[in-house]
Every structure is written in C-alpha cells, then in structure tokens.
C-alpha cells in the first residue's frame with residue numbers, strides 16, 4: 340500500500356451529506372437511542388417506529404452531530420433498515436455500511452461503529468420490558484463493545500484535558 | 509503482483525477524487541480563506557518564478573548560469589535579512605517552513621555538546637513539536653511551557669525552566685492557529701538572563717509580513733520562514749541562523765551552495781520569494797491595516813449574525829492581523845468545512861475529525877478550550893488580496909451553513 344493518507348470521503352458520502360435521507364427527530368418513535376457524545380465530536384441519535392406485531396421497522400430517522408461521514412453513515416443506515424425486521428436490522432454491521440459508502444478510511448471507521456451502536460442500543464431499548472427474542476444476545480456484541488470503547492476513550496481523553504494533566508504523545 | 513494491486517488502488521483513489529471534484533460542482537462565488545494550509549500567490553511572484561526558470565544554473569557551479577543562480581539566492585538572502593532586521597549570520601534556503609523548523613531543532617541538537625534540555629511552548633506548530641518530541645528518543649529532555657487562555661507564554665514558568673542544561677528555546681512569534689503575538693524580546697531576556705548560551709529559535713512563518721520583526725534587537729538566534737505564507741510560490745522555506753550558532757546538517761548529499769541544506773536549490777521559487785518579500789516590505793503598513801480591517805469585519809460580523817460562538821485567541825494588536833479562529837458550538841467543524849465548501853467558502857477546522865489521531869487541535873486544548881469547543885472551531889485567514897465583498901459573502905454564507913448543521917444535531921442540553 341502507498342503511505343499516502345487515504346481520502347476521507349467518497350462521492351457517495353458527499354452526496355448523502357448534501358441530501359441526507361430521514362433526517363430529524365421523530366415524535367412518535369417507539370425506540371430511541373444515542374451513541375457517542377459532544378466531547379467525542381461524534382454523536383448519533385436513532386429514532387425507530389416499530390410495528391409491534393410484526394417486530395418490523397416501519398420508519399427510521401436520525402439526528403447527527405459529527406463530520407460529513409457521520410451524517411452519511413446515519414442516513415444510509417436509516418434507509419437500509421426501513422421495512423426490515425428487527426432481527427435483520429440487528430445483523431447489519433458497520434463494515435457493510437462502510438462498503439456501501441465506497442469504503443470508509445480507517446480514521447472514519449468509528450462513524451460506522453457509532454451508527455450501528457446507536458441502532459443496536461435502540462433495538463435493545465425496544466425489548467426492555469418486552470419478551471426478549473432468542474436472536475438478541477444477552478452479552479454486548481463486538482460492534483456494541485466497540486461503540487462503548489469509543490465513548491470511553493473520549494471520556495478519558497476529555498477528562499485528562501479538563502484536569503490540565505496534558506502530556507505530549 | 510504487488511505492483512498491479514498498488515496501481516489498482518491508485519486508480520481507485522484517483523477516480524474517487526475526480527468524482528468528488530465533479531460532484532462538488534462550481535460554486536458561483538469562491539472565497540479562499542484556508543491560507544493556513546496553502547497560501548495564495550502574488551502574480552508578480554509567479555512572473556519572477558517564470559523568468560528565473562530560464563536561468564537553469566546551479567549556484568554551486570562555476571559558469572555563467574551558476575553565477576546567475578547564485579545572484580538569485582543572494583538577492584533573496586538580502587531581501588529576507590532586511591525585512592526581519594537580522595544582524596550577522598546566514599539564511600539557509602529549504603523547500604518549506606517544515607524543513608526549516610526541522611533543521612533548526614534537529615541540526616542544533618546534532619551539533620550540541622553537553623546541553624540536553626529543549627524548551628518549546630504547548631502551542632507550537634507540529635513541525636516544531638514533533639521534531640522536539642523525537643529528540644527525547646536521543647536522550648534529550650523536552651519541556652513544554654504552558655500558555656494562558658489567550659495563548660500567551662507564561663514567562664515565569666519559562667524562567668523557572670531555563671538552566672545551564674538548556675540547549676534551545678523555541679517559541680513561535682505568531683501562533684498559526686490562534687494568531688497570538690508573543691513578546692519575543694521579553695522571552696529572549698528571560699532566557700538569556702538565566703542562561704546566556706541557550707539558543708532562541710522562533711518559528712516566524714506566520715509573523716513574516718504580519719508583524720514588524722527586528723530579530724537582532726529582540727535577541728533571536730534562529731528564525732524559520734515559509735514562502736507560501738507570504739504568497740511566494742510554494743517550494744521555498746528559509747532558516748535564518750545567527751553567525752555564532754553552530755548547526756550540523758540533517759540531510760547529506762552534494763552539489764549545493766549550502767552546507768546545511770544539500771540538493772538542488774529551487775531557484776525559481778526563491779526568485780518568487782524575493783519578489784513577495786519586496787511586495788510585503790513596500791506595502792507593509794497598508795497591508796497590515798487592510799488585513800486588520802477585514803479580520804475585524806469578519807469577527808464582528810460573525811458575532812452579530814450567529815449565536816453561541818467564541819473567539820479563540822486575543823483581540824486587537826495582540827492578535828495577528830490576518831487570523832480569525834472561532835468556535836461554533838453545537839456544530840462539528842469538519843462538517844462545517846464541507847458545508848462551507850459547497851457554498852464556495854474554503855476554511856479549515858481544529859476538530860478531531862480533521863486530524864489523524866482523533867484528538868482535536870493541541871493549541872485549542874492548551875488554551876483550555878473544552879473538546880466541544882475545539883470540535884466546532886473554524887480557522888480563516890484574510891490577506892491583502894481579499895476585499896470587503898469577499899468578507900460580505902462569507903458573512904452571508906456562514907449563518908446559513910451553521911444553521912443547517914445545528915438543525916441536524918441532536919438537541920442536548922450542554
């Protein structure tokens with residue numbers, strides 16, 4: 340591989356940034372979750388409207404604070420899950436999102452991780468207080484852990500700064 | 509096989525970037541304010557470059573074209589010495605400011621016998637910060653001096669740190685991100701008072717043409733410069749070295765008129781550099797007041813039109829006349845650079861998303877900006893080539909761009 344830093348964006352990312360789909364808060368959502376934080380510089384909130392009988396996603400939307408890749412991944416994910424069963428939606432990986440977007444470079448992987456993290460959190464939130472289906476694991480999946488790690492890492496970095504204990508790398 | 513794969517990767521990248529440019533489209537009006545990352549160029553400097561391309565000679569060779577090339581270098585050296593108020597010494601031409609900073613730090617460390625401490629500020633450009641950090645692997649001790657919330661060096665802290673083990677102190681005359689103008693003379697006095705033999709280097713890439721420089725009077729031993737920062741053609745940088753400062757080369761080769769920077773000199777770019785120095789020198793006061801006017805029009809205009817904005821760095825004469833760095837809360841900086849690009853306004857950001865490390869600008873963190881504020885930062889620089897119409901256009905576009913991104917953002921109470 341060349342040592343040149345890969346392009347952060349593909350034309351598809353730029354297009355979705357310009358015209359995102361399913362943008363905005365959903366007032367009648369029955370599952371909502373956020374991943375990331377303002378301190379990370381990346382945050383996605385996912386809203387799902389779910390048909391309770393069929394356990395199927397009727398509608399999905401998002402809000403995003405983050406870079407263009409973040410907005411594009413969230414937009415793409417909401418498109419992909421509309422009409423899917425919760426089980427199918429659960430199985431979407433951040434790698435799939437990245438491939439659909441023409442390959443996110445490593446520095447932008449966390450955007451995909453956060454989008455998938457927010458979706459899985461919303462699905463878990465939906466089943467809280469309902470009968471948990473077999474396909475929903477008790478343990479956090481690697482992708483969810485990954486999202487948590489991103490959040491934790493940022494918390495630690497932000498804390499280090501606010502304590503003034505900064506160090507050079 | 510490997511070759512084919514590499515070629516395939518390159519073709520894919522190329523197709524991607526061509527398609528990005530194509531789908532981006534041509535905005536109706538364009539205002540380029542990303543002078544931090546790549547400067548504009550004076551037409552006259554380009555003309556000088558074109559003309560010097562006909563010289564062909566290498567300044568270290570004894571024939572007519574060689575002497576013509578040497579003439580170009582000496583003119584540039586003289587022009588720079590005059591504009592920076594240098595005393596005795598020499599100018600080493602490199603190909604960028606990054607190279608000049610590396611030569612200053614690595615070259616001095618290589619020549620040092622005994623002294624092992626290097627002192628820099630917490631807000632140095634990475635082309636100072638990284639070489640200084642590297643030297644820790646070679647037995648040097650690195651000390652980073654903190655700054656206050658506007659970016660000014662803590663002189664007491666500096667005084668405490670300088671001792672007989674101090675090899676060099678490197679502090680930028682003007683900070684590249686927040687435009688803070690340091691008091692070089694006060695810094696030099698503090699340093700020389702504690703250790704007369706400590707060498708003082710200043711990264712003056714963003715000071716040249718922006719503030720008056722009188723290096724001899726200020727007591728500065730070495731200073732770095734970058735051509736594109738004064739709108740010379742790219743491909744030229746310079747390090748001024750006072751006569752009694754000993755450096756060792758960090759590159760090795762032959763065929764050069766310069767012991768400290770071997771390799772063919774970029775004579776055409778150096779000729780353009782001389783021309784740019786002349787232009788900045790001749791119009792110094794006028795350019796300064798013009799930039800200051802545009803800068804303040806931009807800062808005040810944004811404060812008037814957009815809520816929840818903070819200015820990073822000081823105001824007035826303690827700030828470089830060209831620098832505007834503002835944070836737009838609830839708005840992520842990299843997304844804002846893309847949104848503004850679609851509107852023909854070109855800027856950069858100190859957000860983590862623009863870095864390769866996922867950490868936001870170390871400069872903004874050093875002036876104790878929170879992560880949220882650093883993520884929303886936008887850096888713009890005005891020049892004498894901009895006018896009020898450009899700033900008005902930016903002031904039209906900025907509120908719209910910020911509004912769009914804030915509308916996308918989840919509503920959280922911070």
Ligand SMILES: Cc1ncc(COP(=O)(O)O)c(C=O)c1O
Nearest residue numbers: 544604605606633684713714734
């Ligand atoms: C303060 C400062 N130092 C060094 C540099 C590096 O100069 P160059 O881009 O010529 O390598 C820059 C420019 O980006 C700068 O602003």
